[in-house]
Amino acid sequence: MSIQKLLFPGSFIHMLIVKRFLSLVTICTIFVIWVYIPICVLSVPSSSTPSSLNTAASPAEGTTTTNTEVSALGNSENDDNAMNQVSTVKNIIHLADLTSQYYDVKIHEQGQYNVDPSVGYQMPDIKIQSRMGIQLNDLNKFVPAWRVQTQYQPGDRRYKSAYRAAVLEVPNAYAYTYGEDFVVADARNVYNIGGCGERMEGWDLNIGEDGSQKWDIPVQSVTGYHRAKSLAILVHRFSNSYFHWTTEALPRLMLYLETLTIEQKRSVRYLVNKENYIRESLRLFGIFENRQVIYYDHESVYQAGTIFLAAGTPCGRSPKPIMNLLQKRLHNVLFPNKEFLPLPSPPNNGKAPPGLLVLIKRNYSRQMSNVDEVKTTLRKHLRKGQEIILFDDSKRHSLISQYMIFKKAGMIVGAHGGGLANILWSSIGTKVIEVLPVTSAADGRRARVCYASIAGSLGLDYTMIPVENEEFDGPIEVPLDDLTAAIINN
Numbered sequence: 001m002s003i004q005k006l007l008f009p010g011s012f013i014h015m016l017i018v019k020r021f022l023s024l025v026t027i028c029t030i031f032v033i034w035v036y037i038p039i040c041v042l043s044v045p046s047s048s049t050p051s052s053l054n055t056a057a058s059p060a061e062g063t064t065t066t067n068t069e070v071s072a073l074g075n076s077e078n079d080d081n082a083m084n085q086v087s088t089v090k091n092i093i094h095l096a097d098l099t100s101q102y103y104d105v106k107i108h109e110q111g112q113y114n115v116d117p118s119v120g121y122q123m124p125d126i127k128i129q130s131r132m133g134i135q136l137n138d139l140n141k142f143v144p145a146w147r148v149q150t151q152y153q154p155g156d157r158r159y160k161s162a163y164r165a166a167v168l169e170v171p172n173a174y175a176y177t178y179g180e181d182f183v184v185a186d187a188r189n190v191y192n193i194g195g196c197g198e199r200m201e202g203w204d205l206n207i208g209e210d211g212s213q214k215w216d217i218p219v220q221s222v223t224g225y226h227r228a229k230s231l232a233i234l235v236h237r238f239s240n241s242y243f244h245w246t247t248e249a250l251p252r253l254m255l256y257l258e259t260l261t262i263e264q265k266r267s268v269r270y271l272v273n274k275e276n277y278i279r280e281s282l283r284l285f286g287i288f289e290n291r292q293v294i295y296y297d298h299e300s301v302y303q304a305g306t307i308f309l310a311a312g313t314p315c316g317r318s319p320k321p322i323m324n325l326l327q328k329r330l331h332n333v334l335f336p337n338k339e340f341l342p343l344p345s346p347p348n349n350g351k352a353p354p355g356l357l358v359l360i361k362r363n364y365s366r367q368m369s370n371v372d373e374v375k376t377t378l379r380k381h382l383r384k385g386q387e388i389i390l391f392d393d394s395k396r397h398s399l400i401s402q403y404m405i406f407k408k409a410g411m412i413v414g415a416h417g418g419g420l421a422n423i424l425w426s427s428i429g430t431k432v433i434e435v436l437p438v439t440s441a442a443d444g445r446r447a448r449v450c451y452a453s454i455a456g457s458l459g460l461d462y463t464m465i466p467v468e469n470e471e472f473d474g475p476i477e478v479p480l481d482d483l484t485a486a487i488i489n490n
Contacts, residue, residue: 091189091214103188106169108259113165113321120158121320123456127463129486131479134438134466163319166311167259173307175233175271176222177298182236184309194312195236195248224300230268231304232256235296236312240273243316243418247454250281251322252310254329257285260308269294271302280399284333316450320457323424330403330425354383355410355430360419363394365473366437368415374478378413381487386410393419411487415476420451428459433486435478437469448472463489 128136173186184191206214234253238244249272260268270287272278274295282293289295294302313322331340357378361371368374378388389405391397391414397405406412406422411431414420423432432455438447447466455462463486467476 091212093189093191104171105186108167108169110165110167110255110258113255113258113325115159115161115163115319115321117159117162121457122459123158123320124459124461126452126456127486127489129463129465129482129489131482132466132468134468136464159319163313163322164311165255165322167255168307168309170307170309172303172305174301174303175231175235175307176301182233182239184233184307191309192312193233193236193309194314195244196238196315222299222301224297226294226300226302228269228294228302228304230264230306230308231294231302232260232268232270232308233310234270234272240275241418242275242277243421245273245275245278245281246421246424247316247318247323247450248313250326251313251318253282253285254322254325255310256308257329258325259310264308268292268308271296276396277399284330284399317453318457323454323458327425334400334403354386356405356408357382357386357388358391358405358409358412358414359388360391360412360414360417361393362415362417362419363392366415366417367475368435369475369477370480373480374413374483377480377483378487381484383410391419393417413483415478416448416451423451423455423458423460426458426460429461431461431463433463433465433483435465435467435476435483437472437474437476438466439469439472 126136128134168191170184170186170191173184175182175184177183182193184193208214234249236244236248239249253270256268256270257265270282270292271294272282279289279293282289287293296302313319318326328340331338359375359378362368375388375390382388389409391405402422403425406425407427409426409430411433412420412423412426413433413435415435416437420432420434423430426432432451434451434455436447436449440446449464452462452464465479465482465486467479469476
């Protein structure tokens with residue numbers, strides 16, 4: 001007897017019905033395997049354990065694309081449980097004042113990099129060269145009061161406020177952008193990122209009867225919602241620019257490298273802006289984008305079981321101890337067998353060359369309108385064996401090449417801009433001349449004196465040439481007499 005007769009002993013019509021039934025079952029099975037099951041897997045409730053996040057252009061595991069609104073916690077319609085935990089106001093926490101009293105937040109302090117405002121740091125005074133009679137005090141007073149933390153004070157040779165080198169370990173926290181400010185928060189607090197967003201502009205501040213500061217929760221539309229097990233934050237206001245990445249974000253990376261355990265370093269993902277110089281600098285410090293980096297999307301919110309948050313530095317003004325740590329770590333990466341010595345050889349002792357003369361040429365804003373005359377003036381004052389290097393910002397420079405150029409520099413001349421951030425790699429005593437545009441304000445003159453503060457902190461021989469301009473970003477005509485005086489004056 002055939003197998004067919006054993007399975008279908010009835011009539012031909014009966015057999016046909018059974019065959020069609022089996023065909024229908026087969027189709028349904030295929031549907032369940034290929035369609036229904038994946039949908040169920042991708043629809044796991046948001047209360048499930050966070051997975052590693054993937055921020056590719058298309059939605060991926062750990063990523064939900066939505067168009068909704070979030071509060072300071074970054075809560076979305078995908079997370080009802082977290083939404084219920086949101087209070088109507090939040091406390092702002094300044095990292096320099098943190099203690100272990102803040103709930104279940106762990107604080108890992110690297111005390112050797114702290115700044116004590118009562119201690120002098122033997123920093124040189126800032127010099128100013130102006131035939132127009134502009135005084136340093138005319139400019140310094142325009143540093144906003146809320147940006148004075150660790151501000152280098154000329155003449156005082158010390159920092160105005162304390163800096164606490166700490167890393168916060170915040171459980172069940174969120175991060176996203178509100179306006180131009182990057183926000184990290186948990187169910188109770190909004191944490192001060194530092195940098196140029198330390199004021200948290202756009203937030204409504206309420207002062208309690210006890211003097212406490214409470215902030216109304218801002219609301220922001222987002223399109224992406226991402227989850228990770230642990231996340232180290234290297235994003236803040238303007239962190240996608242070379243200057244702010246170098247002077248504010250990289251010092252925070254140093255704190256992570258000093259603080260995180262081996263196991264934490266293996267599992268943590270770094271949240272950063274997607275820029276070539278950021279990727280390069282991360283690779284130099286052993287952080288690779290394929291498994292350790294998440295590129296930040298300002299229209300997305302990020303949730304993590306643990307968020308690591310390094311103490312933010314003031315706007316463009318990292319204090320000396322943490323900048324020295326960055327210098328030493330990068331030196332050890334590039335020259336592992338050579339001892340780090342911040343003190344240079346005498347610039348012109350007859351044995352060593354005087355060092356490169358680096359002229360920074362800007363092409364997009366604050367260009368030197370008389371750059372050819374500036375080069376001619378500089379050539380007149382070249383020392384024997386000295387070479388002039390034109391550092392053109394229209395060309396792509398690797399971080400390593402920038403380090404090598406500015407490390408070998410004996411003198412650096414440039415208008416205010418990102419290229420001057422490379423003075424961070426220069427040796428103590430290197431001469432720096434900054435041409436600084438100064439604009440009129442209702443109460444006097446306005447200028448950005450961040451490089452003066454950095455140079456003073458690093459022990460560089462800094463001279464400022466202020467130039468009155470109608471627009472801060474407009475072309476600058478360098479006063480050649482002032483330039484000559486700044487070159488020849490020690």
